[in-house]
Amino acid sequence: MSTPLASPGRPRADRTPRGLGAAVRRALPPGLLFALPFLVLFALFMLWPMVQGVWMSLTDTSLAAHEPSFIGLDNYTEAFGDADMWRAMWNTVWFTVVSTVPLVAVALAMALLVHTGLPGQWVWRLAFFAPYLLPVGVIGLLWGWLYQPDLGLYNHLLQAVGLDGYAWLSDESIALYAIVIATLWWTVGFNFLLFLAALQTVPDHLYEAAALDGAGAWRRLWHVTLPQLRRITGVITVLQILASLKVFDQVYLLTKGGPNGSTRPVVEYLYDMGFTGYRLGYASAISYVFFAFIVLASAVQFVALRRREK
Amino acid sequence: MTSTDVRTRPARRTVSPLPAARRARPAVQRGPNLTLGAGPLARTLALAALAVLAVIWLLPMFWAAFTALKSEQDASDPLHWIWPQGGFTLDAFRTVIERGDLPLWMLNSFFIAAAVTVVTVAVSAMAGYAFSRTLFRGRRWLFTVTMASILVPPQLLIVPWFQQMLTLDLVDTYAAVILPQTVAPAMVFILKKHFDTIPRELEEAARIDGASHARIFRSVMLPLSRPMLAAVSIFVFIGAWNNFLWPFVSTSDPALMTLPVGITAVKDAYGVQYAQTMASSVLAALPLVLVFVFFQRHIVKSVATTGLGGQ
Numbered sequence: 001m002s003t004p005l006a007s008p009g010r011p012r013a014d015r016t017p018r019g020l021g022a023a024v025r026r027a028l029p030p031g032l033l034f035a036l037p038f039l040v041l042f043a044l045f046m047l048w049p050m051v052q053g054v055w056m057s058l059t060d061t062s063l064a065a066h067e068p069s070f071i072g073l074d075n076y077t078e079a080f081g082d083a084d085m086w087r088a089m090w091n092t093v094w095f096t097v098v099s100t101v102p103l104v105a106v107a108l109a110m111a112l113l114v115h116t117g118l119p120g121q122w123v124w125r126l127a128f129f130a131p132y133l134l135p136v137g138v139i140g141l142l143w144g145w146l147y148q149p150d151l152g153l154y155n156h157l158l159q160a161v162g163l164d165g166y167a168w169l170s171d172e173s174i175a176l177y178a179i180v181i182a183t184l185w186w187t188v189g190f191n192f193l194l195f196l197a198a199l200q201t202v203p204d205h206l207y208e209a210a211a212l213d214g215a216g217a218w219r220r221l222w223h224v225t226l227p228q229l230r231r232i233t234g235v236i237t238v239l240q241i242l243a244s245l246k247v248f249d250q251v252y253l254l255t256k257g258g259p260n261g262s263t264r265p266v267v268e269y270l271y272d273m274g275f276t277g278y279r280l281g282y283a284s285a286i287s288y289v290f291f292a293f294i295v296l297a298s299a300v301q302f303v304a305l306r307r308r309e310k
Numbered sequence: 311m312t313s314t315d316v317r318t319r320p321a322r323r324t325v326s327p328l329p330a331a332r333r334a335r336p337a338v339q340r341g342p343n344l345t346l347g348a349g350p351l352a353r354t355l356a357l358a359a360l361a362v363l364a365v366i367w368l369l370p371m372f373w374a375a376f377t378a379l380k381s382e383q384d385a386s387d388p389l390h391w392i393w394p395q396g397g398f399t400l401d402a403f404r405t406v407i408e409r410g411d412l413p414l415w416m417l418n419s420f421f422i423a424a425a426v427t428v429v430t431v432a433v434s435a436m437a438g439y440a441f442s443r444t445l446f447r448g449r450r451w452l453f454t455v456t457m458a459s460i461l462v463p464p465q466l467l468i469v470p471w472f473q474q475m476l477t478l479d480l481v482d483t484y485a486a487v488i489l490p491q492t493v494a495p496a497m498v499f500i501l502k503k504h505f506d507t508i509p510r511e512l513e514e515a516a517r518i519d520g521a522s523h524a525r526i527f528r529s530v531m532l533p534l535s536r537p538m539l540a541a542v543s544i545f546v547f548i549g550a551w552n553n554f555l556w557p558f559v560s561t562s563d564p565a566l567m568t569l570p571v572g573i574t575a576v577k578d579a580y581g582v583q584y585a586q587t588m589a590s591s592v593l594a595a596l597p598l599v600l601v602f603v604f605f606q607r608h609i610v611k612s613v614a615t616t617g618l619g620g621q
Contacts, residue, residue, distance in 0.1 A: 030523045031444025035452065038437035038498060041429075045490045046459055049470035056470060113360045118353065120360075125606065127364040130371065133598040135419075136554045137570035138591045142374050145584055153373050156391045185370065190613060197614035217352055235618060246463045249554040253574055267465045267555075274469045275559060287466040298461055 057284035064278050075285035085286060087261060088269035089293070091176065095251075095265060096244040099180045103244075104237050107188050111195030112225070125196075129189035136186075140253025143182040144169070147254075169255050172262040179251055179263055186250065187243075191236050198232040199225070234308055238301045245294060266290045371595075378402050378589040385585040402585035403593070411564060412590055415572035416597065422487055422557070422568055423550035429492040430546050431539060438501030439527050443513075453502075456495045464490070468559050475560060486560045487568070491550055497542055500616060504538045505531060537611075544612035551598060569594050 028036070057075050061068040079085055114124045134142075146153050147168035155165030168178040202225060210220045248267035251257060257264030257272070264272075266286070274283030377385050381401060384394035406412055440446075441453045471490050472481075480486040513521075513530045521529070532539070557568045567575065573590050602609055 029444070029446035031440045031446035031449060034436045034440035034444060034523065034527070035446075035449075038433045038456075038493075039452065041433060041489070041493050042456065042459070042495070045471070045474075045493045046462065046467075046495075049467045049474055049490075050462065052473060053467070053470040056473065061473070110363060113356055113363070116353075116356050118357050118360060122606065124360055124364060125610065126603065127367045129610075130599050130602060131367065133548065133552075133602055134595045135552045135570035135573075135598075137573040138595050140574055141587050141591045142370055145377065145588060146370055146373065148584075151386050151388055151391065151584065153369075185367065190617060193610055193613045194617050197610075239618065242463075246465050248465060270466075270469070271555075271559075275472075280469050280473060283469045287469060291462070291466050294463060295461060 053284045053287060056281050057288055059281045060279075061281040061284075062278050063275070063280060068281065071281075075282050076289070078282065079285050079289055084261065085266075085269060085289075088264050088266045089290075091261075091263060092245060092247065092265040092267075095176060095180065095247055095263075096241055098177065099183055099244045099247075100237065100240045102180070102184050103188055103191055103240050104233065106184065107191035107236070108195050108229070108233070110188070110192045111199055112221070114192075114196060115199040125193075128192050131186050132189040134186065136249040136253065139182060139186050139250050143178075143185075143250075143254060147178060147182075170259050172259050175255055175259060176263045179254055182254065183247070183250055191240065194232070194236055195229070198229055202228045230308070234305050238298075238305060241301065242294070242298065245297065374588045374591050374595075378585055378592050380585050382583055382585050385588075386582070402583075402589035406586055406589045406593065411572060412569075412593055414565065415567055415569045416594075418567060418572075419551055419569040420597075422484065423547050425484070425488050426491045426550040427543050427547045429488070430494050430497060431543050433492065434494055434497040434542070435501050435532070435535070435539065436527070437498045438505055439523075439531060441498070441502045442505035443526075443531075444523060456498055460495045460499065465555055468556060471556065472559055482561055482563045482566055484566065487557050487566070490556060491553065494546065497546065497616075500542060501535075501538070504535060508534055538615070540608060541612040541615045544609055545616040548598065548609075 056068075058070060058072060059068040060071050060075075110124075110128050114121065114128075149155060149165060149167050149170070152165075152168075154168070158165050166174060166178075169175050206224050206228070207220060210224050215223065246267060247265050248271070251263050251265055252268055252271070255263045257268050267290075270283045270286040270290070273286060274280050277283075379398045379400070379402070380394040381396050381399050384390070384396050385402075387395065437456075441449065441456075467490070475481045475486045480489075508531065512534070513526045516526050516530055552570060553568075554570045558571045561567050561571065564572065564575065573594050
């Protein structure tokens with residue numbers, strides 16, 4: 001939409017620039033000069049690493065010192081036959097599915113409730129959003145303590161109402177869900193704020209018109225509010241899926257991927273391969289397999305969003 | 311997403327995008343509520359649901375603080391798990407603070423997050439201006455590449471970054487932690503879109519007077535963009551303050567660790583000292599939560615404008 005102003009004129013011709021800086025300034029168009037600091041960082045810490053990653057994935061680069069040698073596609077062939085990698089891939093996808101649904105639905109419910117304008121706005125927002133501000137290190141310590149089997153709060157509460165406690169983080173069948181609950185608590189506030197902001201853009205006159213037509217609260221919710229939120233819900237869902245696919249921090253801190261690899265996501269697998277197993281080349285190959293998967297997932301979602309908007 | 315800068319566009323009440331906190335207030339006074347029924351039953355039910363959710367969400371934080379105020383012995387007493395037998399004490403806090411590494415990590419986190427924020431915002435604003443307002447060869451192409459790279463998850467770059475830091479001999483330095491975090495294509499995109507919304511008439515007068523791009527950027531664009539720059543800065547700062555994976559991979563020297571990395575290292579080193587663990591958690595959580603209490607409106611707005619990555 002922009003038709004940028006060309007500025008071929010040299011308004012600063014009245015000055016006589018000297019030195020190296022001035023020489024650079026004369027050689028480069030002013031626009032490029034403005035973009036240059038970003039482009040330099042971008043080239044150094046985005047493009048170069050990406051190219052280097054491809055190269056490393058074709059070698060047996062290792063943290064243990066020996067000269068890396070070119071091994072062609074061996075890393076990729078190994079990755080595709082690596083059951084542990086597929087398991088990590090599946091864990092990631094499953095985590096994404098079971099975390100995205102509540103992270104969008106609960107956030108929406110919270111936003112709808114807060115938006116009703118009930119007293120205590122400040123408190124609700126603090127309660128739901130404050131956890132998002134906690135460093136993930138705190139999430140690891142705090143939820144490790146809450147889930148502690150013998151002393152933790154949740155098992156105490158369950159026992160107080162006569163139920164059995166769980167080995168939250170060391171039981172293979174529930175560890176992943178325990179992490180999902182912690183993640184929901186930690187990050188739902190972000191989506192909640194996005195929904196809340198979107199709710200405030202729903203024009204009042206739609207509600208007024210609906211109210212005049214005699215629509216009750218429920219009908220206004222179903223026929224005015226939710227349809228108005230459709231686009232933003234789609235966008236938030238897409239962003240949440242992309243965020244969930246990259247999960248690492250809280251899993252690593254709560255279970256280190258255990259018990260028995262049952263919670264280990266792809267990012268942790270490549271961390272383990274690269275920095276615990278010293279196989280940087282193989283870790284790079286896994287990065288690219290996963291990157292291809294993310295690009296594919298994004299493309300699918302992009303098309304889906306587009307179609308819905310039509 | 312459009313700009314929220316009221317000064318650059320007439321404030322249209324109904325469509326003005328997201329002054330979240332501002333518009334939430336009047337809803338309280340606005341006569342019969344439009345989203346909820348006016349009936350007392352609906353109000354009571356909604357209030358009850360909110361209260362339940364708030365209790366569930368506040369309980370973990372409350373419990374952390376509560377545990378931190380117990381003695382080590384009381385914290386791990388399975389029989390009297392609520393009320394401490396020996397009363398409350400600040401011992402855990404004292405021990406954690408006297409150990410001295412927590413304040414250091416806080417300083418590290420603050421320094422690193424501030425550096426990341428300053429560099430990212432400065433560099434992204436300039437690039438955003440370049441992409442929005444100037445012409446040079448390769449501009450469109452460079453912009454497309456920048457946009458495409460929004461898709462690249464930083465998590466997947468840790469291996470080549472680490473190799474790069476080995477090559478540059480920067481492992482275990484602040485530079486290694488800071489530099490890779492300053493590349494934020496999404497912020498460039500957001501700021502470019504924001505500059506697009508600033509009417510060109512505003513800079514034309516300056517241009518006729520012979521002002522250079524640098525002059526226009528400094529004296530016209532930046533002053534008009536203060537709310538947007540604040541929003542982006544807050545967002546970048548929170549992200550850097552809480553970033554875990556890269557600082558974790560790139561530092562092994564405890565003197566350089568950031569808060570999220572350091573406090574987890576302590577847990578492994580000191581074993582199960584629940585009161586102390588929770589005391590350090592409370593202290594680690596405090597800075598940003600306090601900032602939020604005082605600047606809620608700004609932070610809410612920052613997330614609302616920046617959180618969608620300019621969608």
